[in-house]
Amino acid sequence: MQIMKRMKLPIGHAGSAARLNFRYTSISAQRSHIDYQFMQHSKLPTLYFQNSLPRLQIPDLKLTCERFLASVLPILDREEYERTVRILDEFKNGDGVELQKLLQRSDKANKHTSYISKPWFDMYLRDRRPLPLNYNPLLIMKHDTRSGYQNQLLRATNLVISSMRFWRSLQADILEPEIYHLNSNKTDTQGFRNLMRLMPRAVATYAAYAFKAFPLDMNQYSRLFGVSRIPGKGKDWLVQDERSKHILVMRRGNMYSVDVLNKDGNIERPNVILGRLHAVLQLDGNSGPSPVPFGALTSSNRDDWATMRQHLIENLEAENKRLLETEIDSALFCLCLDTTDDPVYSEECFVPLLKHLLVGDAKNRWFDKSLSLIVSADGTAALNFEHSWGDGVAVLRYFNEIYKETTESPFADPGLDIENFEHIKSVRPIKLKTDKLVEIAVEKAILNNTYIMKQLNINMLRYPLITKSLCKYHGISPDAIMQLSFQLAYKRAFNDYVGTYESCSTAAFRHGRTETVRPCTMAAKQVCESLMQTRSKQPDTRDLYTSIKRCSQVHNKLVKEAAMGQGFDRHMFALKHQASLHGKRLPEIYNSKGYAKINHNIISTSTLSSNALLAGSFGPVVQDGLGIAYSIQDDYCGVIVSSYEKQRDGQAFVDNLETAFNDIYNILKMSSKKL
Structure with a gap:
């Protein structure tokens, strides 16, 4: 990925901010300056x-064709x-x-x-929607159980501090490397890290494999901060300023540039940021809501926004x-x-807040x-992120780290004093000049968003x-059960099988992005068809149980x-990109009904496993689709389903999903008695 970088950031000296005048309270008073500046001090850089991560292998063409056919079979x-x-046979032996x-x-x-x-990155930046x-997902944090820390201003302060501590640790190369531990008791230890330090970097990844520890690509982490997507006609681009010392703060549409790092690149003290x-808040209270x-x-079409910019x-x-x-x-x-004019959290009426945070x-x-x-x-915290620069692995790591720190050991406490000092240089209102053309464009965008939110x-x-735990008892994948339930619910609600998308990270490889899992399989279809029959014609419970296990x-x-980069979607996409890049005629397979149907992802799904996550959501990827954010935990499973009015009935899907859950649970329960 190419990002325009305007500047390069020097880390700064650890003691350069020690002379600042500040006062801590409680927890904060016990922390040293160097601890305040960095979230982690990893012994492993x-x-x-x-550099030792394996490269993502290009799949074999014949295998890709076989996997493609297996995926379209249930939906054609x-x-x-x-x-x-x-058509695919011609492609496999000809243009392909x-x-x-x-x-x-x-x-x-x-x-x-x-x-x-590169082609995946270009796909994001060329899309004009x-x-x-269409792209930006939403993650909502669990609340801080201590009411004093749930105050909006205090929680924002702690989130800013922890974000900067994460960022500075990353820049200083002392943030813990991202590793998937198959047996964390043995490898998520200091002993394992000490052993890895003895390994040459050229073979470090393979040495970790021997202990069933799998390092992940961290190339995307550097783009978490200081990056903006700039609208362009036909294609956007990214810019990054690694020397930035401020954040953009928005309140009632007003914008402020607020310094959070000092001139040496160190994090300002908690009472300063607070x-x-x-x-x-004071400046905003005096100015009122932004007129423009x-x-x-x-939020506009990217070409329209490019014109206005x-x-x-x-x-x-x-x-x-x-x-x-x-x-x-x-x-x-x-x-x-x-x-307070905007929606706040309510367990009984959660949807208004979800829609507000999404758009x-x-x-x-x-x-x-x-x-x-x-x-x-009310202090509810959420993360809305632009997607072109990276995927869920880096974002979720950041999300988890700042949640853990702000709820377990925050630096700003309820008793923290707010010092009176000059804010003129450190808090700068951003006043863009406007005219009637811009004002009309802004009003149009707001009206369009209001309309979309109603739809x-x-x-x-x-x-x-x-x-x-139920799935574990039966030796069944929890994710497979969720995906099977989606297929059964959709079949019951709409009497069809459709293109279904589940994202899978390929971060185990250098510069890996994602691959697609296609959960609408013939095995899933068999279960659905069996359960769609009348009770008298259904297979017995043991046969149904066997079919679920097979699924x-x-x-x-x-x-x-998919996790090994051996799906078919990204490979087919890359081959299509090569045809375009070299001015080749587009092979017939890309214009076929089969390719169109499998890529019209009516069911688009995503799951995130995190103890920090209250809820997550995203929009449908096609107008007549369902955007399904789901999770399965130790004590429940749940979904948040987005859809568009008069395009797809999300309520009908959810109603049938509950029935699907009941059916599958009863089969597992009855089978438990016979085991």
Whole structure:
């Protein structure tokens, strides 16, 4: 991935901020300066394993074709399937061979990265659809159980501090390397780290494999902070300022540049950051809501936003260019402080808050920032992130780390004093110059978002009987059970089998991104067809149980293949990219009904396993689709389903999903008695 970097950040001296005048309370008083500056002090450098990570292998063309056919078989009628077989056979023995050679040649010339990295990145940046709902996902943190720390201003302060501690540890190469531990009791230990330090970096990853520890790619981590997506005509680009010392703070559509690092690059003290965020509230209280909330423009079609940004810079005052580039684009991240006029958390009425955090009216958001922390008036904290630069692994690690620290050992306590000092230079209101054309564009964006929010439906289900422990008892994959339930629910609600998407990380490889798991399998279809029959015609419980076990085995195989970069989706995409890159005629398979159906992902799913996560959500990836964020825990499973009004009935799906859960649970329960 290419990112325009305006500056390079020196780490600064550990003791350079020790002379600041500050006062701690309770926990904070016991911490040394160096502990305050860095979240972690890993004995293994952050990027210790990076150069020894294996490269993502290009799948065998014949295997890709076989996997493609297996995935389209459940969703095509007989005539469509037979035609797809003929077209794919021609591709496998004709155009596909040439494109495979071109892809292999490109991969050989770019050994520093993966074959999918650049085309996948370009796919994101060329898409002209708005970022919210179409790309930017939402993660909501669990609340702090201590009411005093749930205060909006205090929680925002602690989130900012922990974010900066994470960032500085990453820059100093002392953030713990990301490793998947198959047996954490043996390898997530200091002894394992000491042993790894003795290994040459060139073989460190393979040495870790011997202990069933699997280092993950950390290339994306550097883009967590200081990155903005810039709208362009036809294609966007990313910029990064690694020397940035400020964050973008938004309140009622007003924008402020707030310094959180001092001139040496060290984190300002807790009372200083608290004081500066408090100053934002004071300034905002005096100014009132922004008459032109420019952030709404970042929710627009990307070409429309590119036109407006160009107009702001070239046709209005030159100061706009400086403000956009040095105060907004270069900000480390965006902090959105919502007001009591905005939705807050309610267990009984959660949907308004979900919709507001996903998009809302977009007045108080800047969706182009790599990260946007949102803190509601009641202290509910959420993360809305731009997706082109990276995937869930890096974001979830950051999310988990700052949640853990802010809820277990925060630096700003309820008794922390706010010092009175000059804020003129450290808290800078951002006042972009405008005209009627911009004002109309902003108003249009707000109205469009309001309309979309009225069309967006979110339905939720929490089901207590299907749990991780139940699945473990039966030796069945929890993820397979969830995905099977989705297929059964969709068949019952809409009498069809459709393209289904489940994302799987390929971060075990250098510059890996994601691969697609296709959960709509013939094994899943067999279970669904059996359960769709009348009770008298259904197979007996033992046969149904055997079919579910078989479905789980098939699903596990697909997940393992995807995690190893051996799915078919990214390979087919990369071959198509090669045809376009070299001006080749697009092979017929890419215009076939089979390819169109498997890539029209009516069921798009994503799961995140995290003790820090209260809820997550994203929009449907197609107009007539369902966006399913799901989770299965030790004591329940649950889904949050998004859909568009008059396009797909999300409530009907959720109602049938509960029935599907009941059916599967009863089969497992009855089988338990017979085991």
